[in-house]
Amino acid sequence: MNQAIRRAPSRQAPETVLTLSPDAGRLTGRVALVTGGGRGAGRAHARLLALRGAAVAIVDIDADVARETAAEIEQTGGRATALSADITRRDLAERVIYEAAECFGSLDILVHNAGLMYSLTGLENTDDANFDQLLSINVHAPLHLTRAALPWLRKSGAPRVIFINSQWGQVPDGHSYGYMVAKAAQLGLMKTMAREFVGEGILVNAVTPGAILTRMVPDEYIAGEQKAIPLGRLAHPEEIASTVAFLASDEAAFIAGQAIPVNGGALVVGI
Template sequence: MSQTANNPAARAAPKSVLTLSADASRLHGRVALVTGAGRGAGRAHARLLASLGAAVVVLDIDADAANHTAAEIEQAGGRSIAITADITQRALAEQAIARSVELLGGIDILVHNAGLIYSMTGLENTDEANFDRLLQINVHAPMYLTRAALPWLRASRAARVIFISSQWGQVPDGHSYGYMVAKAAQLGLMKTMAKEFVREGILVNAVTPGAILTRMVPDEYIADECANIPLGRLAHPEEIAAAVAFLASDQAAFITGQVIPVNGGALMVGI
């Protein structure tokens, strides 16, 4: 059994990850909006972007979680606001963008992180309502938000749209149809946006994590997950955030339409 499964302390991020924000002014003057930022990987994205100097909109359907993350950023010396919205509803997504711009003056970085997963079922037991909900959160919501944010992305000197997809959008596992299809569709959406907006200087990319140490992976499943990953462990949320921070930075100014796998080698063995 994996040491991670037996040792709760293993859920803490490696020290090398926690020192990634050495250049604390790298994103100074930019505004980042992160969806699903109340907890888990989204929280890590928001905190790291803020530590690099960005003002961060913490957007989440859970008001308490959003407020908690925003408060953490403020307490650490960053600038953040919390917005609560169900971004699968177009009008609410548009209102969230408008409110962000009203309070922070624009949007430079848009991180489509919000996501969920339902039962791990085969085709015959796939629930249509759940299937539709996964498409709404992974495809419809990013489309609504990006479209609403376009005037400000076009005005930005360093516009970035970053999708948090999944390795299972690249290599399906033969079940969890709603999740697999939604994540694959998300990658198609990303590439289409990247091609449309490349001449306008809006860079669009995706990060495809494997299993991450968040509440989406209960402790009882960690050992099995680790057994399928060449590096022998799950990703820490901060390790996914590091890829997001890179894509948001000037160092990634020549990268668009790309899929960046962060999965401990799982994709190379076809998992």
């Protein structure tokens, strides 16, 4: 018996289609704040965001390196200011948000990059103070900063919150308890923020790098890590910064609550 074939009703194409201009990746007119922006990967994030046209507030516990990076950006024609504070303290985190927004008149992009060296220890040798410190910089600091920044983000035409997490927040290595737990908790914080604020147009995401060629990676660790990574090397800070700049741009206007791996294929082979 022949049966009539039921066809699903066709979906009409949207009346308007977003067309990205050749300058969609540009950040001209936007203001970014980068924590831990004085050196390493944070410095690369700040420099690239400035190169794309954003004014950048560089926050670092080390005032000297924050000033050096800001000066370098200004020497190449960018706009930058240097701020120094212990952002694990709520009052100081609120202060740097206020100072950055007052300096440039707005705040559009938060890059939660600040981090600490982790200790390679098992559970029995995990130091309580180190554990608490890692939770403070990875969880408490971005919580304080984002909460303080909400009034400005809500006024932004393209608000972004970007966490610099780690592949070890997704796949623990069996030791380094403070670092692994802090990064996993940070991903939970990111996803919770993403769900709460996506309806307001505030896009919250994370980049989850593998090992990066910065001072946080001990020299004795590099050779073994390079052998394990399918691409055969560690990431350069600028390779992580390019993903940060993408998430900050109009090209990422439909991405929310995602943890984007940038690790040379490390997760493919389970490291």
